[in-house]
Amino acid sequence: MRTVAILLFNEIEVLDFAGPFEVFGVAGRHDDPKPFRVFTVAERGPVYARNGLSINPTYLLNDHPKADIIIVPGGGGNHADGTSYGSRREMDNPAVLNWVRRAGVTAELILSVCTGSFILGKAGLLDGLAATTHFLAVEGMKQAAPKTDLRLTERYVDNGKIITSAGISAGIDMSLYVVGRLLGKNVADETARYMQYDYWT
Template identity: 30%
Template sequence: MQRIGFVIFHGFQMMSLAAASVFEFANIELEESVYDVHYLSETGAAVRSSFGMTTQSEAFSAEPFDTLLICGGVGIPESTPALLDFVREAPSRARRVAAICTGTFLLAETGLLDGRRATTHWLLARELAERHPNVDVEEDRIFIIDGDIWTSAGMSAGVDLALAMVEKDLGIEVARKVARKLVLYHRRAGGQSQFSTLLELEPKSDRIQSALTYAKSHLRSTLSVEELAAAANLSARQFSRAFRAETGQSPAKAVEHLRIEAARLMMEQTRHPVEVVAREVGFADRERMRRAFVRAFGQPPQAIRRQSPVYEPDDLATA
């Protein structure tokens, strides 16, 4: 049996504990107690969350755990000497240590993330980088595994992180079944973006929004600047200038991001060969799509497909 410890503190966010359901349903799926979940705190009493609900906990001790997960808060958690000491010593008493959302700040404060890759909620990622310049912060990742240290983005990403742990421990089929029982489409791969391309671009004018909407509906087209400018009722020069001013990107880069997002969804939801996916979303060939995936997600399209609930082992033989 693997002992799982959730580290909580005054003002922790209850959503962090959603990850505990992943371990619970893994036990249900296997009809045995593979995971033994505990809630740990400095006082060992009832701990009040940010929304007023309380959770009964056990006091910090030197007992070993397979996995320790540090919960997050609505903002950056306030640390105490005892909390930091426990977190700092966590790698000596656990096989893996994880932080959910802003719990990453506690890990960073101890120095455990120095020289490592890590992520947190996108709203606070830059502050994490500023406070802890020795941490390699990747602000647009669902979760990151760097050796025995795991970190995740916002609260719901803790569920993806826990599903990834179950997959490593018990295999992908068990993780898929757990995801289905939790009414999740499937776990998001760690390299995925925290938010969608259209939300990320946040155009300020209706004209630029219209051009992006047109692009998303015509990804198979060449989508030249002239074509997008016509959709926005602007000259090509006016459009390029306005587009960069409003989104911070060139039209070509934004279109590539839209194509990557559409391709990722097709890789996850269908069994189409890579060549078909590349053609449907407007990439010239599979190699250009592969390079775009590696730039965006740090992994090729085939890695995304392996996480898909429709994936079959022989799919990649013909991909």
């Protein structure tokens, strides 16, 4: 069984974390034991996602089981007064950056969804790699990850240990791809069928 830790923070995009949570949560659902155990982590709780959804994280950043797969979702932007929120704020949060670096050392895979790539970029994990992000976040991504080859026409980009996806729903496609990479395409296809989701194969 692989453990999957999904980072949460205020103003997170709901589908960015809920889509991958669903994919890894139902993949191989008839197996015993199941192939994945999914949990959420946050600096503190509760977390208030976009449009006011309240979420209680399973664990805090400094107290959770070892994560085999880390998922860093996105969501956020800048207020009219110039202050940032969501992933654009968290990419400058030392607690989050240190957690990504620390947990990433022992993780098998590090995934980002949408502007979660900003956090990986600011943590230095995308230097010299290729990556994608939300199509409306190009300039922000260039600032967060100036040493990264942006591939904005790609639904997801696989660098081996680090995989990034484009915006929002692309996190589901990336997660299904990872299920297929780890467990075989038949398991990924069955997961997509169960979810009644037509994914980009």
